[in-house]
Amino acid sequence: MSHDRIGARFAELAVVGRPGFIPYVTAGYPTLDHTRDLLAGLAELGSDVIELGVPFSDPMADGPTIQRSSQGALDAGTTVDDVLGVLAELRGASEVPVVIFSYLNPLYARGVETFVREAAEAGADGILPTDLPLGADPALETRLLESPLDFVRLIAPTTDPARVRQIARSSQGFVYFIARTGVTGARAALRNELAREAGAVREVSPVPVAVGFGVSTPEHARAVGTVADAAVVGSALVNRLDEGGVDGALALAGELRAALAASPRSAEDG
Amino acid sequence: MTANPATTGRFGPYGGRYVPETLIPALDELAAAYAEATADAAFLAEADDLASHYIGRPTPLYRARRLEAAAGVTPIYLKREDLNHTGAHKINNTVGQALLARRMGKPRIIAETGAGQHGVATATACALFDMECVVYMGTEDVRRQSLNVYRMELLGAEVRPVESGTRTLKDATNEALRDWVTNVRDTHYIIGSVVGPHPFPLIVRDFQAVIGREARRQILKVEGRLPATVVACVGGGSNAMGMFHAFAADDEVALIGVEAAGEGLGSGRSSASLNEGRPGVLHGSLSYLLQDADGQIAPAHSVAAGLDYPGVGPEHAHLHDSGRARYVSVGDGAAERAFRKLPALEGIIPALETAHALAWVEEAGRRREIEAPVVICLSGRGDKDVVHVSSLSQ
Numbered sequence: 001m002s003h004d005r006i007g008a009r010f011a012e013l014a015v016v017g018r019p020g021f022i023p024y025v026t027a028g029y030p031t032l033d034h035t036r037d038l039l040a041g042l043a044e045l046g047s048d049v050i051e052l053g054v055p056f057s058d059p060m061a062d063g064p065t066i067q068r069s070s071q072g073a074l075d076a077g078t079t080v081d082d083v084l085g086v087l088a089e090l091r092g093a094s095e096v097p098v099v100i101f102s103y104l105n106p107l108y109a110r111g112v113e114t115f116v117r118e119a120a121e122a123g124a125d126g127i128l129p130t131d132l133p134l135g136a137d138p139a140l141e142t143r144l145l146e147s148p149l150d151f152v153r154l155i156a157p158t159t160d161p162a163r164v165r166q167i168a169r170s171s172q173g174f175v176y177f178i179a180r181t182g183v184t185g186a187r188a189a190l191r192n193e194l195a196r197e198a199g200a201v202r203e204v205s206p207v208p209v210a211v212g213f214g215v216s217t218p219e220h221a222r223a224v225g226t227v228a229d230a231a232v233v234g235s236a237l238v239n240r241l242d243e244g245g246v247d248g249a250l251a252l253a254g255e256l257r258a259a260l261a262a263s264p265r266s267a268e269d270g
Numbered sequence: 271m272t273a274n275p276a277t278t279g280r281f282g283p284y285g286g287r288y289v290p291e292t293l294i295p296a297l298d299e300l301a302a303a304y305a306e307a308t309a310d311a312a313f314l315a316e317a318d319d320l321a322s323h324y325i326g327r328p329t330p331l332y333r334a335r336r337l338e339a340a341a342g343v344t345p346i347y348l349k350r351e352d353l354n355h356t357g358a359h360k361i362n363n364t365v366g367q368a369l370l371a372r373r374m375g376k377p378r379i380i381a382e383t384g385a386g387q388h389g390v391a392t393a394t395a396c397a398l399f400d401m402e403c404v405v406y407m408g409t410e411d412v413r414r415q416s417l418n419v420y421r422m423e424l425l426g427a428e429v430r431p432v433e434s435g436t437r438t439l440k441d442a443t444n445e446a447l448r449d450w451v452t453n454v455r456d457t458h459y460i461i462g463s464v465v466g467p468h469p470f471p472l473i474v475r476d477f478q479a480v481i482g483r484e485a486r487r488q489i490l491k492v493e494g495r496l497p498a499t500v501v502a503c504v505g506g507g508s509n510a511m512g513m514f515h516a517f518a519a520d521d522e523v524a525l526i527g528v529e530a531a532g533e534g535l536g537s538g539r540s541s542a543s544l545n546e547g548r549p550g551v552l553h554g555s556l557s558y559l560l561q562d563a564d565g566q567i568a569p570a571h572s573v574a575a576g577l578d579y580p581g582v583g584p585e586h587a588h589l590h591d592s593g594r595a596r597y598v599s600v601g602d603g604a605a606e607r608a609f610r611k612l613p614a615l616e617g618i619i620p621a622l623e624t625a626h627a628l629a630w631v632e633e634a635g636r637r638r639e640i641e642a643p644v645v646i647c648l649s650g651r652g653d654k655d656v657v658h659v660s661s662l663s664q
Contacts, residue, residue: 056565056566057435057566057567058435058440058441058444058552058553058567059444060290060444060447060448060451060553061290061292061448061451062448063448067434071434071435074566079564080564080565103551104288104551105550105551105552105559105561105565105566105567106564106565106566107565108549108550108551108556108565109550109561109563109564109565110564110565130290131288131289131290131551131554132288133287133288133289133290133291133294134291134294135287136286136287136288136289137286137288153291154290154291155291156290156291156292156294157292158291158292158293158294158295158296158454158455159291159292159294159295160295163294167291178291178292181292181451181452181453181454181455182292182448182451182452183448183451183452
């Protein structure tokens, strides 16, 4: 059923020694047309995975930028059907892996099994619920692990080492390391401890490690590329979309991807 | 055999810990600290001492004879939580949680507030224990409850107005959670109701359970029997849970939670999550929510800022499903009338939130659908609402 696009992509990245580029897009912001163009452009410029965000009314893990884009998408009338529709359109033209990034309630409201089935039919490869930590709902977690989608999980800087190992082992496709204690949002600088923390996650993780939250510039991306298998960029792209439209966001995405491609990988990664 | 919520974090299927991963260690730490504290005689003694000498417990159980005549129900007792220090039941919880925060070595406290009563009670506990205090409050509530904003500032708290979403309690809670995710290492979040991720619904209920314990003892003393009906307003549901808990095992006691119907059930302008919502996940737990077909949270409405919330505590969801408690609703207009009536009848100005419970008792009395003795949780005093209600009557 699953084509394992995510696993295949990370395998290719490992062969060529290039850290992956994972842009985040709030579906429907500012309109679905923008999202359609943005997704097509991101696929074309060589994004390795796309995180497609389902807008939610109460995004408690997000900072001002993604709060604004989520509310904007909802104000524009974006529905879950629309999110799946725009994904299906992308899938008609591209094989880029896509992870659905969502708060739990939109999944819950539709019925988690229904949501996952429809998302898979629309061409999603993974699902990343922001508010379903390990052990929160074992029955639901099992259903997601057994679903056709990769169930991608999050590790935080506050997660203790034993739990890091457990989460990494139960994450499918890749595992997402949160670069700082806090909410999403563009930042001027990355934290000094990031290299050590991401390294510790990578050491115990059977799946590739992506790093996000506050990764905003090509310089950040290059730095993340030295310590992780991929960098996730969200708020900075949303900000650029506001300032420069789809072309502006795609220009930044191109720079970010190029910076990652030029990232000096650490020696032990070969 | 009922599973123990202290270990499962669940009330029936409701509750749980649906939060960003970043918060998991803090919730584990809080659950462990709470378990230790409640087994520590010194902690319990300090909490008891503060309850008696600072908060002013026990609060009276007052028989409201003129209200009885007006409602056609006898006897009616008011559990006077409005007589607590700071004027509402909220302080029962904030003093307890501030003690816990001190025990965990967390010097910074954050809170959300709707009506401002929880914010004031938090600011008060922080002043008492010399802790930094930041209170998030929606700008709509800042406008409705300006007196409480000034009280919080006087108590040394920083009030941060929240402009997002509906600019009410829900959005203040989102912002407090974001602060907590960011500053979790040195900050404790004193949630003001029986909502949020485990162990908050349990801790807040336990700290509020003193209301029902006292009321049960008091009515047994004066009436020689248990009440037939216990009534409390329900937003998040902390005063109601505090009242219900001691009576939950007494099957002969009817437990009535009064939700805010706002402009009426079906109007799309209510806060009646149990009457009009369906289960979903918000602010870290699974419970009944006002939401649309896509799971987007619907804006709540009530004239009472403290009830203006689209969710409800998970234990209420469980009591609702099991039928152990019954959840009714009262609209803005009836609550405003009850707000004006009690001062004239009893010399007591109730909070607008509390007025919902009073209004239901009167309506049920008129329909002869309520059994006495009745105990109403008079959860707070209404000074904070006087300006707002007088503006409504212009």
